[in-house]
Amino acid sequence: xxxxxxxxxxxxxxxxxxxxxxxxxxxxxxxxxxxxxxxxxxxxxxxxxxxxxxxxxxxxxxxxxxxxxxxxxxxxxxxxxxxxxxxxxxxxxxxxxxxxxxxxxxxxxxxxxxxxxxxxxxxxxxxxxxxxxxxxxxxxxxxxxxxxxxxxxxxxxxxxxxxxxxxxxxxxxxxxxxxxxxxxxxxxxxxxxxxxxxxxxxxxxxxxxxxxxxxxxxxxxxxxxxxxxxxxxxxxxxxxxxxxxxxxxxxxxxxxxxxxxxxxxxxxxxxxxxxxxxxxxxxxxxxxxxxxxxxxxxxxxxxxxxxxxxxxxxxxxxxx
Numbered sequence: 001x002x003x004x005x006x007x008x009x010x011x012x013x014x015x016x017x018x019x020x021x022x023x024x025x026x027x028x029x030x031x032x033x034x035x036x037x038x039x040x041x042x043x044x045x046x047x048x049x050x051x052x053x054x055x056x057x058x059x060x061x062x063x064x065x066x067x068x069x070x071x072x073x074x075x076x077x078x079x080x081x082x083x084x085x086x087x088x089x090x091x092x093x094x095x096x097x098x099x100x101x102x103x104x105x106x107x108x109x110x111x112x113x114x115x116x117x118x119x120x121x122x123x124x125x126x127x128x129x130x131x132x133x134x135x136x137x138x139x140x141x142x143x144x145x146x147x148x149x150x151x152x153x154x155x156x157x158x159x160x161x162x163x164x165x166x167x168x169x170x171x172x173x174x175x176x177x178x179x180x181x182x183x184x185x186x187x188x189x190x191x192x193x194x195x196x197x198x199x200x201x202x203x204x205x206x207x208x209x210x211x212x213x214x215x216x217x218x219x220x221x222x223x224x225x226x227x228x229x230x231x232x233x234x235x236x237x238x239x240x241x242x243x244x245x246x247x248x249x250x251x252x253x254x255x256x257x258x259x260x261x262x263x264x265x266x267x268x269x270x271x272x273x274x275x276x277x278x279x280x281x282x283x284x285x286x287x288x289x290x291x292x293x294x295x296x297x298x299x300x301x302x303x304x305x306x307x308x309x310x311x312x313x314x315x316x317x318x319x320x
Contacts, residue, residue: 028177029208030141030164030184031225033245033269034292034307036204038229041158041192043100043149045284046093049313053085059294059303075118079301083110083140083178099150099157106145108168111137114175134175140168141179158190158204172216182213182220198233200241212255221251221264229273229290237277243290244270247300265300269293286311 032055062076089104117131147160164186168179188206204227210220225248231241249264269292277286291306 028180029220029223029247029265030180030210031186031206031208031223031247032305033225033247033267034227034243034290034305036190036202036227036229037243037273037288037290037307038200038202038231038239038241038275039192039194040202040204040227040229041149041156041190042194043151043156044091044102045313046091046100047314049089049091049311051085051087051089051312052310053087054308055081055083055085055305057081057303057305059301059305061297061301075116077301078115079303080113081110083108087145097148099148101146101148103146104144106143108140108142109138110140110168110178111135112176112178116175132175136169136174136176136178138169138178141165142167154193154195156192156194158192159188160190160206161185161187170213170215172213180213181215183211185209188225198239199230200233200239201228201230203228207250217255219254221249221253224248224250231273231275238275240272240274242270243273243292244268245292263299266296266298267294267300267302268296269305270295271304282314284313 058078058080060076060078085106085108087104087106089102091100091102095101113133113135115131115133120128142165143162144165145160145162147158150157162185164180164184166179166181166183168177170177170179170181172181186206186208188204190202190204192200192202194200206225208223208225210222212219226246228244229241230243231239233239246268248266251264253263271290271292273288273290275286275288277284279285286309288309288311289306291304293304294302
């Protein structure tokens with residue numbers, strides 16, 4: 001029975017590798033869909049600021065195949081992730097190219113739990129099942145970022161570039177991990193329309209270029225992503241609205257175990273958001289909570305995720 005169970009796990013892993021879970025090398029992309037939300041392109045205050053972001057996600061994928069003489073194999077993957085991102089940023093007071101330059105770096109720690117299961121059913125209806133799970137935690141990858149923002153009346157524009165350095169541990173032989181194991185660079189443009197009425201809408205679009213993972217020889221395809229946030233401010237402190245994203249690989253994975261040809265991942269998400277701003281002890285504090293329910297997933301686990309963001313900066317002086 002033990003040998004049969006191990007064979008079930010091997011079959012399940014093989015099925016998932018050809019099913020909806022392992023594009024973008026295990027469904028773990030550098031870009032977290034939904035990173036940008038409302039007010040994304042609005043210039044900030046010059047000086048040092050600090051952002052703390054907690055991210056949590058639960059997702060799953062199921063794949064199955066039928067045998068020609070009856071029976072089949074059903075396999076599944078469950079993923080649970082929690083990450084804490086810390087981002088110190090310096091915003092320059094003097095304009096650069098007519099805009100506001102900000103540079104920062106994001107440090108991250110996290111925990112990932114993954115489990116895989118499989119059920120093999122024979123032509124006579126008899127079945128055997130097996131499963132395995134793994135957990136990993138620790139320092140994750142590091143993300144330097146720079147942005148330029150311009151403002152003209154109600155219209156705000158942004159360009160940004162972000163890198164991903166593989167500082168987190170990566171083991172291709174484990175189910176779970178907190179690092180993606182390769183370098184990447186991401187860049188894009190953002191726009192925020194924010195008239196005096198209290199209405200706001202922001203759209204940020206970008207592309208991620210992934211370099212080869214040296215441990216596996218695998219290169220994830222180029223990823224495209226669009227983040228959207230819209231809100232209504234009830235007063236100077238409180239706002240609420242909705243958020244959405246679309247994540248879609250624009251080129252296929254190559255190398256390593258990517259033997260399935262045009263193998264790409266896609267997912268969309270939508271949900272609510274609420275934000276609160278206030279001053280405390282000489283600091284301007286902004287709190288934002290937003291959540292997403294995913295749908296239309298392809299070659300990627302699907303579920304839900306949420307962001308809780310706390311931003312700290314020097315409070316404006318009266319008349320400033």
